[in-house]
Amino acid sequence: MRKIAVEEAVGMVLGHDLTKIVPDTFKGAAFKKGHVLRKEDVEALRKMGKNHIWVLELAADELHENDAAIRIAKATVSEDFILEGPSEGKISILAKKKGLLKINTDLLEEVNNRERIMMATIRHHTVVEENKMVAGTRIIPLKIKEEEIKAVEALCHGQEPLLQMKELLRLKVGILVTGTEVYTGLIEDKFSQVLVDKVRQMGSEAMDPVFAPDEEEVIESKIGQLVREGAQLILLAGGMSVDADDVTPKAIANASTEIITYGAPVLPGAMLMLAYAEEIPMVGVPACAMYHKITVLDLVLQRLMVGEKPTKREISALGHGGLCQHCEVCHYPVCTLSR
Ligand SMILES: Nc1nc2c(c(=O)[nH]1)N[C@H]1C(S)=C(S)[C@@H](COP(=O)(O)OP(=O)(O)OC[C@H]3O[C@@H](n4cnc5c(N)ncnc54)[C@H](O)[C@@H]3O)O[C@H]1N2
Numbered sequence: 001m002r003k004i005a006v007e008e009a010v011g012m013v014l015g016h017d018l019t020k021i022v023p024d025t026f027k028g029a030a031f032k033k034g035h036v037l038r039k040e041d042v043e044a045l046r047k048m049g050k051n052h053i054w055v056l057e058l059a060a061d062e063l064h065e066n067d068a069a070i071r072i073a074k075a076t077v078s079e080d081f082i083l084e085g086p087s088e089g090k091i092s093i094l095a096k097k098k099g100l101l102k103i104n105t106d107l108l109e110e111v112n113n114r115e116r117i118m119m120a121t122i123r124h125h126t127v128v129e130e131n132k133m134v135a136g137t138r139i140i141p142l143k144i145k146e147e148e149i150k151a152v153e154a155l156c157h158g159q160e161p162l163l164q165m166k167e168l169l170r171l172k173v174g175i176l177v178t179g180t181e182v183y184t185g186l187i188e189d190k191f192s193q194v195l196v197d198k199v200r201q202m203g204s205e206a207m208d209p210v211f212a213p214d215e216e217e218v219i220e221s222k223i224g225q226l227v228r229e230g231a232q233l234i235l236l237a238g239g240m241s242v243d244a245d246d247v248t249p250k251a252i253a254n255a256s257t258e259i260i261t262y263g264a265p266v267l268p269g270a271m272l273m274l275a276y277a278e279e280i281p282m283v284g285v286p287a288c289a290m291y292h293k294i295t296v297l298d299l300v301l302q303r304l305m306v307g308e309k310p311t312k313r314e315i316s317a318l319g320h321g322g323l324c325q326h327c328e329v330c331h332y333p334v335c336t337l338s339r
Pocket residue numbers: 177178179181182187188189190191192237238239240241242243246269270271285286287288289290
């Protein structure tokens with residue numbers, strides 16, 4: 001690579017994008033790689049603090065930053081993503097469709113542990129909309145030995161993709177509202193609508209809510225009814241904590257063939273239960289989910305909605321960061337709860 005004073009570089013070809021930053025106003029490539037410098041560019045370059053430019057000379061075994069970034073992106077993502085750029089040497093990675101983003105975080109760490117290569121992502125297990133930017137990658141220098149990129153490609157080969165998307169399934173979701181005070185009409189049900197909204201937001205269908213008093217056998221038989229009516233996932237609202245009338249966990253346990261957890265290390269939502277009746281997940285949702293916008297329910301639901309079965313270990317891992325800060329404006333999933 002040769003360093004040339006800008007006034008002597010007129011007519012030469014830029015070796016990389018040149019970034020201009022004006023606080024609060026602009027950040028981007030003022031001059032793109034490949035631009036042939038004109039006399040009138042010299043003054044603009046000086047204002048950007050560039051008194052010299054690199055004239056790029058690539059050896060046969062070297063890659064330009066743009067080509068390296070494309071190679072890294074292609075090696076690390078599945079076909080569920082759109083690659084944008086390179087711009088200023090960086091490739092942006094966007095989700096093609098709405099779905100659950102999954103990140104092979106071990107592989108991400110390995111890639112980033114290599115010299116001169118970086119990739120930054122949003123959090124593992126985030127539901128993202130179509131066209132959402134989920135990652136960016138680049139190399140640190142302007143050029144790199146091709147063998148270093150080949151090493152990344154080899155690292156990723158045959159492994160779970162570093163980035164992949166899981167499609168949200170269209171499930172038929174049963175909603176069972178427990179509580180004698182609601183069942184008898186003493187108070188109006190405010191819980192089912194919250195659950196219906198969450199289910200719909202994930203692209204699934206909420207069945208008409210069914211109701212049960214705080215009686216173990218009745219709740220259990222209503223679970224059976226929902227299963228017969230084709231529920232593929234059942235949400236049970238309320239009666240999940242320690243009061244004498246809180247019998248929902250017992251009813252879920254009776255109806256289940258497997259209990260993943262009763263209790264989750266997330267606040268709000270500590271009293272959540274996840275169990276299975278054969279293939280059908282049942283979630284005991286504590287009443288806090290009726291009050292707080294985001295609880296552990298959201299973290300568990302996004303996994304169930306793509307057909308995954310969270311393990312006890314995965315639920316245990318939610319404890320780190322699992323303390324909601326109750327921000328004035330909720331920024332979830334851009335917060336510690338997300339992963
Ligand atoms: N001493 C303790 N108190 C509480 C504990 C605890 O461990 N020890 N756990 C707390 C946690 S965590 C939660 S979350 C809440 C609520 O848990 P539950 O799921 O058992 O909720 P319920 O007792 O059934 O109801 C609480 C409250 O919400 C009203 N409710 C319930 N369902 C509906 C509905 N469908 N529509 C409208 N309102 C509803 C209910 O009437 C009660 O007022 O407990 C903490 N306390």
